[in-house]
Amino acid sequence: MLKQLTIGGAAAAILVSLTPATHADTAPPADRITVDVKTVNGSGCPQGTATVTELSDNTGFTVKYSDYVAEAGAGAGSTDFRKNCQLSLLVHVPQGFTYAIAQADYAGYAHLQSGATGLEQANYYFQGNSETVAVGHPLSGPYDGAWHNTDRADVAALVYKPCGVDRILNVNTELRVSTGDSDAANTTSYMAMNTTQGGVDTIYRFQWKRCS
Amino acid sequence: MRRLVVAAAAIVAFFATTMTPGHAGLPTNPPPDKIVIDIATVNGSGCPAGTAAVAVSPDNTAFTVTYSDYLAQVGVGSSSTDFRKNCQLNLAVHVPQGFTYAIAEADYRGFAHLEKGASGVEKANYYFQGHSQTTAISHTLNGAYDDNWQNTDTTDVAQLVYLPCGESRNFNINTELRVNAGTSDPTKTTSFMAMDSTDGSITTTYHWAWKTCP
Numbered sequence: 001m002l003k004q005l006t007i008g009g010a011a012a013a014i015l016v017s018l019t020p021a022t023h024a025d026t027a028p029p030a031d032r033i034t035v036d037v038k039t040v041n042g043s044g045c046p047q048g049t050a051t052v053t054e055l056s057d058n059t060g061f062t063v064k065y066s067d068y069v070a071e072a073g074a075g076a077g078s079t080d081f082r083k084n085c086q087l088s089l090l091v092h093v094p095q096g097f098t099y100a101i102a103q104a105d106y107a108g109y110a111h112l113q114s115g116a117t118g119l120e121q122a123n124y125y126f127q128g129n130s131e132t133v134a135v136g137h138p139l140s141g142p143y144d145g146a147w148h149n150t151d152r153a154d155v156a157a158l159v160y161k162p163c164g165v166d167r168i169l170n171v172n173t174e175l176r177v178s179t180g181d182s183d184a185a186n187t188t189s190y191m192a193m194n195t196t197q198g199g200v201d202t203i204y205r206f207q208w209k210r211c212s
Numbered sequence: 213m214r215r216l217v218v219a220a221a222a223i224v225a226f227f228a229t230t231m232t233p234g235h236a237g238l239p240t241n242p243p244p245d246k247i248v249i250d251i252a253t254v255n256g257s258g259c260p261a262g263t264a265a266v267a268v269s270p271d272n273t274a275f276t277v278t279y280s281d282y283l284a285q286v287g288v289g290s291s292s293t294d295f296r297k298n299c300q301l302n303l304a305v306h307v308p309q310g311f312t313y314a315i316a317e318a319d320y321r322g323f324a325h326l327e328k329g330a331s332g333v334e335k336a337n338y339y340f341q342g343h344s345q346t347t348a349i350s351h352t353l354n355g356a357y358d359d360n361w362q363n364t365d366t367t368d369v370a371q372l373v374y375l376p377c378g379e380s381r382n383f384n385i386n387t388e389l390r391v392n393a394g395t396s397d398p399t400k401t402t403s404f405m406a407m408d409s410t411d412g413s414i415t416t417t418y419h420w421a422w423k424t425c426p
Contacts, residue, residue, distance in 0.1 A: 128413030
């Protein structure tokens with residue numbers, strides 16, 4: 001009755017058919033793309049450990065974490081080397097266009113021994129859609145200091161539903177630490193995320209895709 | 213950095229290729245209403261109270277459940293019952309008058325670290341409340357493995373939905389994660405499988421074919 005579905009292979013081939021909007025529109029829409037944080041949850045941000053601040057015009061948000069740390073080596077639990085935190089964002093795309101740029105900034109602190117490595121990765125997907133896009137930023141030890149990564153995405157390319165339909169965009173961030181060649185018995189390496197900032201800027205200088 | 217355009221490209225590809233097949237002779241106009249779903253309860257050893265969060269789409273055709281503590285493990289640091297965890301989603305499904313045809317899809321995403329010789333299974337049981345018939349789909353991962361994983365199950369709702377048109381009935385999705393140490397050494401290593409999220413959707417707006425209620 002049920003069967004598995006394989007979509008992967010189709011991705012690259014059809015890029016052409018997706019290439020958005022060759023017909024440019026002159027007047028930008030009055031409305032804006034907005035984003036609401038619906039849920040924040042994951043092993044790196046269990047209930048009560050994350051706070052969300054949203055901009056008053058709903059074009060952006062900040063999530064602050066109090067306990068989002070992945071660690072490996074001495075004193076670390078055997079499953080602590082990977083933590084995740086998933087944001088479910090309700091992205092509202094108004095009728096009549098769209099083109100915009102979404103940006104996410106991830107910031108934190110890392111202490112990696114020589115030989116150890118760390119990874120901050122964000123996995124983006126739309127609810128109800130199998131396709132996942134991962135954007136990763138590796139770090140190599142020795143490292144001891146703040147880190148900051150930025151992902152930018154073409155929202156028009158993400159929006160596949162008919163215009164005017166709201167859909168939840170999931171951003172699943174993760175931190176991974178590997179002890180690698182470092183002395184895992186005597187030293188600890190860790191990577192922490194302090195904040196995630198997301199925003200949608202409605203950019204007018206690009207081409208418009210008009211809803212039909 | 214990979215551009216997210218790839219995601220949309222695949223989506224178009226998906227609908228263009230997989231979903232295009234026309235069914236000649238069937239009504240061409242889809243019914244105005246849609247099958248809608250709501251999550252009634254979420255519970256299990258992998259998703260005790262306070263560890264799961266639910267985000268339902270505004271039109272109630274899709275949902276995302278995220279977990280903060282859905283992890284099955286064996287080996288160092290594990291207790292004897294940790295090798296299997298489950299989480300049951302109880303969904304209220306409303307099928308409006310006029311049709312009973314749609315495609316349901318579930319996506320499971322997570323991370324696994326499996327030592328060489330160990331294996332992990334993600335399994336989902338689908339069934340309507342009050343019916344003994346269940347459909348199970350499982351996906352196995354074999355170690356050595358150390359990365360994210362993702363599984364997709366799809367189903368034709370017409371085959372599942374044999375309830376009277378216009379009625380609602382609860383639908384259960386019981387997921388589980390299992391890890392087996394196999395030939396790996398559980399006294400020195402740990403193998404685990406974690407689920408980050410479960411997504412479900414019922415697609416009735418992209419119609420292939422419609423079946424009208426009598």
